[in-house]
Amino acid sequence: MISGLVTQEDVSGRLSLECGVVIVGSGAGGATVAAELAGAGVDVIVIEEGGYHPTESFSAGTVRALRTLYRDGGGGMAVGRPSVLYTEGRCVGGSTVVNGGMSWRTPDRVRQRWAEQEGLRAFGEQDLDPYFTAIESRLSVGLQDPETIGRDSELFRAGAQGLGWAVVPNRRNQLHCAGTNNCSNGCPTGAKQSMLVTSVPRALALGARLFADCRVDRITRAGDGVTGVTGHFVRPGGRRGPGLTVRARAVVVAGGAIQTPSLLARSGLRSASGQLGRNLSVHPNAVVTAFFDQDVTGWQGVHQAFQVREFADEGLLLTATNLTPPMLAALVPAHGRELGELMADYNRIVTAGPLVSDTGTGRVRQLPGLGPQVFYQLTDHDAARVARGVELTAEALFSAGARRVLLPFGGAPVVRDPAGLRRVLARPVAKRSLQLFSIHLMGTARMSEDPRRGVTGSFGEFHGLPGLIVADASLFPGPVGINPMETVIALAMRNARRLVERRDSYRV
Amino acid sequence: MAGPSSAPTPAPGTPAGREPAAEVPFRRAARRFAEVVCPPEVRAGRRVDEVLREFGLMLGSLPPAARKALAAALVLLDQGARLYPPSRGRRFARLDDQAAGAYVRAVLARRDPAAELIGRLRSLVTMCYYELPEVQREIGYDPAPYIAAVSRRRLESYGPDIRAGEAAVTARPERDTP
Numbered sequence: 001m002i003s004g005l006v007t008q009e010d011v012s013g014r015l016s017l018e019c020g021v022v023i024v025g026s027g028a029g030g031a032t033v034a035a036e037l038a039g040a041g042v043d044v045i046v047i048e049e050g051g052y053h054p055t056e057s058f059s060a061g062t063v064r065a066l067r068t069l070y071r072d073g074g075g076g077m078a079v080g081r082p083s084v085l086y087t088e089g090r091c092v093g094g095s096t097v098v099n100g101g102m103s104w105r106t107p108d109r110v111r112q113r114w115a116e117q118e119g120l121r122a123f124g125e126q127d128l129d130p131y132f133t134a135i136e137s138r139l140s141v142g143l144q145d146p147e148t149i150g151r152d153s154e155l156f157r158a159g160a161q162g163l164g165w166a167v168v169p170n171r172r173n174q175l176h177c178a179g180t181n182n183c184s185n186g187c188p189t190g191a192k193q194s195m196l197v198t199s200v201p202r203a204l205a206l207g208a209r210l211f212a213d214c215r216v217d218r219i220t221r222a223g224d225g226v227t228g229v230t231g232h233f234v235r236p237g238g239r240r241g242p243g244l245t246v247r248a249r250a251v252v253v254a255g256g257a258i259q260t261p262s263l264l265a266r267s268g269l270r271s272a273s274g275q276l277g278r279n280l281s282v283h284p285n286a287v288v289t290a291f292f293d294q295d296v297t298g299w300q301g302v303h304q305a306f307q308v309r310e311f312a313d314e315g316l317l318l319t320a321t322n323l324t325p326p327m328l329a330a331l332v333p334a335h336g337r338e339l340g341e342l343m344a345d346y347n348r349i350v351t352a353g354p355l356v357s358d359t360g361t362g363r364v365r366q367l368p369g370l371g372p373q374v375f376y377q378l379t380d381h382d383a384a385r386v387a388r389g390v391e392l393t394a395e396a397l398f399s400a401g402a403r404r405v406l407l408p409f410g411g412a413p414v415v416r417d418p419a420g421l422r423r424v425l426a427r428p429v430a431k432r433s434l435q436l437f438s439i440h441l442m443g444t445a446r447m448s449e450d451p452r453r454g455v456t457g458s459f460g461e462f463h464g465l466p467g468l469i470v471a472d473a474s475l476f477p478g479p480v481g482i483n484p485m486e487t488v489i490a491l492a493m494r495n496a497r498r499l500v501e502r503r504d505s506y507r508v
Numbered sequence: 509m510a511g512p513s514s515a516p517t518p519a520p521g522t523p524a525g526r527e528p529a530a531e532v533p534f535r536r537a538a539r540r541f542a543e544v545v546c547p548p549e550v551r552a553g554r555r556v557d558e559v560l561r562e563f564g565l566m567l568g569s570l571p572p573a574a575r576k577a578l579a580a581a582l583v584l585l586d587q588g589a590r591l592y593p594p595s596r597g598r599r600f601a602r603l604d605d606q607a608a609g610a611y612v613r614a615v616l617a618r619r620d621p622a623a624e625l626i627g628r629l630r631s632l633v634t635m636c637y638y639e640l641p642e643v644q645r646e647i648g649y650d651p652a653p654y655i656a657a658v659s660r661r662r663l664e665s666y667g668p669d670i671r672a673g674e675a676a677v678t679a680r681p682e683r684d685t686p
Contacts, residue, residue: 039680060651063562063639067569075570075628083624140673145666148658175673178662180655189659190674198677205678237568300654325638325649330631335616336609339634340547346647370573410619432619 004204005092007052008213008233014243019045019209020508021499022229022248024216024263027094028485029472029492030254031195031203036496038206042508045209045246046200047231049255050091052212055197058186062326065185069098076258078362078376078438081431084282086374086438088256092212093196095256095485099439100183100303100321101172101192102483103141105132106490114477118448121458122494131490139173139193141486148179150301152350155292156320157306159400165310172302173485181322183303214244219251219267219468226251226467250467250499250506252460254492257441257474261364262372264445264455264462271445271455272464279446280362281479282376282438286386287323287331287353288393290402297347298322308396315357315481316389318396323351331435332406352397353408354389355440357481358382364444383431394421408435440484445474460495467506471495532564533579536601537586538633544608545630546637555640562636578632581625585615588622 021037023030026048034046053068066074071090078084089095108125115123135141160167173193182188190197204210216231228248233241253260261277270276299322308318323331325346334342362376378386387409394405395418404416407424410433415421447470448454451463460475462468471492473484480487499506532538542559543550550556567575589600592611603611615626637643644650663670 060655061639063566063636067565072571072574073566073569075574075632138676147661175670176662176666178655178658180651180658182651182655188655189662191662191670197674202677206680297648299649299651325644325647326635329638330635335545335612335630335634337548339545340549343547343638343647346649371571411617 002204004207004209005052006209006211008235008241011233011242014245016245016247017045018247019043020248020506021045021250021252022047022246023252023254024229025094025254025256025259025472026092026200026210027089027195027254027256027472028096028488030252031093031096031199032489032492033252033254033471033496034203034208034210035199035206036493037500038203038208040500040503042500042503044203044207045211045248046203047214047216047229047244047246048092048094048210048212049215049234050089050094050212052092053097053186055187055190058182058188060182060185060188060324062185062324065098069186076374078280078282078374080362080376080378082378082434082436084284084376084378084436084438086282086441088258088441091196092210093194093200095439096194097186097196098184099194099485100483101174101177101194102304103136103139103171103173103486104482106487107481110478110480118446118454118477119450120447121449123458128490128494131493132486135486135489135493139198139489140175141171141173143169143171144174144179144302144305145176148177148302149305150179150181150298150322151296152298152320152322153301153305155296155350155400156308156352156396159396159398160308160310160318162399163396165308165396167306168309169306170304177302179300179302181299181301181303184327185324211244213241216263217266219253219263219269221267221465224466226465249508250469252469252471252495252499254470254472256472257444258364258372258374260470260472260474261444262366265366269462269465269468271462272451273448273453273455275446275453276455277364277366277444278361279443279478280364280374280376281358281440281442281476282362283440283442283479284356284358284378284382284386284436284438285353286390286408286434286436287351288390288397288408289328289332289406290350290352290394290397291345291404292348292350292400292402295347296350298350299324308392311389311392312481314385314388316385316392317355317482318352318389318393319355320350320352333410333435350397350400350402352393354386354393356382356385356389357479361443378431378434378436380431383429383434386434386436387425387429391421391425409433410435440473440479442473442476442479442484445470446477447475448477459498460491469495469499532560532567534582534586535560537582537599538563540601540603540608541582541585541612541629542633542637544605544612545633549643549646550637555637555643558640559633559636562639563633566632566636577625578629581622581629584622585626585629588615
């Protein structure tokens, strides 16, 4: 029994609660706000739709993790040509429980662009750096211990460096990561400093209350302000459980770039900017599968150790990330005997790919009875950059000694050397043949000082509705171009501090 | 109105066999599909049943609309086979191995929404097959002993640092923050 934590098992009837601030979501944004506010003595309630799954429950079971730690079994789809598969964490700790733990500050050029484009206040380097410093200290952000780096990462680095490309070691929120390569199934050692093992227990220790297995249906309002939220607990099997009402003086929404605009929309909130739910960026990813002659056993070592930064100015990052057998089997375009032959070489495979800082945008729409539906249109420009990123990734893999590669284009032949790669890519790649996925969803309640352009102000306050604050990646005015977690946490911490500074006006 | 809660939330530590599963729709077609899209070794022992059990659990974690879409994909696949000339009017579940394999290849080669849906179904089923521990061991993937060994190494090498870091999590608010 953890003090302050309530799950659906603990609840038999309707609950009515009061607090100063109610926070929707316990991921990078929500947990950070909770810890900050609780530390300042604010009476905080956090509501999380997913379950509480402690470190001891994590195993190497991929499908089980998808069922328990992710929304919709990890199978979200942004509809478009091509459609983009996406995943969202849904558990106490949110996506930080299942992400790779890459921790990078907002690139300065991105910060400057956002500040200028949206007129953001207190958004200079000197304004944000103290937050990044605090986060990196609290979450133990740093480089991997060398013994935890796997051969897949080493090979990819060697291949890229052999081509003269700039490679950087990843900075990750980890306390002596063991290199189990189980990040996306939940860290079984607790080394990854996800919100589950950092800001959530910190907030609880400082007096916050957390209700897991509880879905927020609506934000409630009276007059010109918010009054709290209503929701219900979710029983095993998805059955509806008892209702919950929380009366609060401020509401912080941190459900991520899909769920946040959806909750705001189904609560009847409209943004004068017309931008609520729009401007979705997804950082499209694609996977190149390379086969080597020697054993790689890429699953022995950290999830992702390096990033190729050579093409950052083009909006491209290249990385090698090991996929578990179920994930690889789901991604490769093969079945039957062919799939069996391919998977028999599992230990000789390196999977790598590009992450594209996208220029296209998508939209989240709340459809009656269906919940949030996501639409995304890849631009021709971004499609060309995906193809270029795939080409560069494959070049690095051949440089490292790969004997053949599979490309993430429907119907593409197996490629056996760089010349073959160039032949395949000599013709334009059909956009709809791209096999894309996303784990970075951003920008559907963008911040801007101009209420005609943005949904929230510089500190996440919803324009026109005092007491409603957004604290997640939906705030981003565009793609951050790098792993977004640290930016989310910095913005959440900043918004929480602002709320504390103005606590008298919020009466919390 | 709120949208449907998109998935069940098994209690922590729920044994795998007791997690909420959805009934696998059109089980005969699903079984045949698993036999075709998984490697031939799926027919060994009771692997098809185990794949379908995993598949049912996975369906149980999907929102109702997705479950319905996948069920529709199975119907489409099963009945659509009647229109595939080599099947001579038989449904997919009744096709022999060669015809069933050729039919699935033909369907997946198309570029239409139905093919996309059946492609997702294939991904789900093959994912469930490679979740089976004995299948993983056959391809040289056995993470549990490795995880145990590196976890021990971590504690042996960095124990005091780790304990200090864990204790700092619940310490009172720092003074060094803005």
